[in-house]
Amino acid sequence: MKAQDNSVVLFNYTLRDEQGEVLETNQGSDPIAYLHGNDNMMPGVEEAISGRAAGERFSATLPATKTYGERIEDCEKRVSMKHLQGAKTWKAGMTALVNTDQGQRQVTVLKVGKFMATVDINHPLSGRELTFDIEIVEVRAATDEEIAHGHAHGVGGHQHS
Known part of the structure; x- marks a missing residue:
């Protein structure tokens, strides 16, 4: 299955700055899970993942407008x-x-x-071009409950108590 609206995508990532320095990663932890097409992920990351399947690895270099936004002076x-x-x-x-x-x-x-x-109050990474190294771990159909709630459930997603 490929990442499309109302599918749950689980992925690992490493975030790098303009010089290639690692800023953050979830390697060695549970994958991130989100409900594709429901505004639960940065637009640029979601666009880069769209149409991809489990097992794919790729890098996406994204402008600030597609990640944390442009810096706003005197904020x-x-x-x-x-x-x-x-x-x-x-x-x-x-x-x-x-x-x-x-x-x-x-x-x-x-x-x-x-x-x-x-x-x-600008996000610390706003105004920067960032590179995401992404590995798609799993893509599955979302459950009716996940679609109704607007987010992924389970490991890497939202936990209800």
């Missing part, structure tokens, strides 16, 4: 230190998680005060 916010997640002590340049109305968001700490921090 700074002041937030309470207690809202920064990911470390006990914060310094400028560190990446933190912050809960927003749209879910968790990665931010970059710009300045740390006693009670407040100034953060750049």
Whole structure:
């Protein structure tokens, strides 16, 4: 089966920057699972996977507009230190998680005060051309429940309790 709308795709990836440095990978972990064609994956990654079958390995170099978006200048916010997640002590340049109305968001700490921090709310990888080395592990038909819920279930997907 090939990746198409309403199929569940499981894949492994390695993300590289413009110089080929590895930024992140899920190699050695469970594959990522998503419901294809339901806005659950970065547009560029989904486009690169579309029409591919299990066992395929490939690389896709994608512009910022197809991954984390373009950088928006002067996109700074002041937030309470207690809202920064990911470390006990914060310094400028560190990446933190912050809960927003749209879910968790990665931010970059710009300045740390006693009670407040100034953060750049652009994703740390925004504005960059990135290369994804992808291995398709499995492609299967989505269940009716997955289609109704709008996401993949099981290993690498959404877990319901």
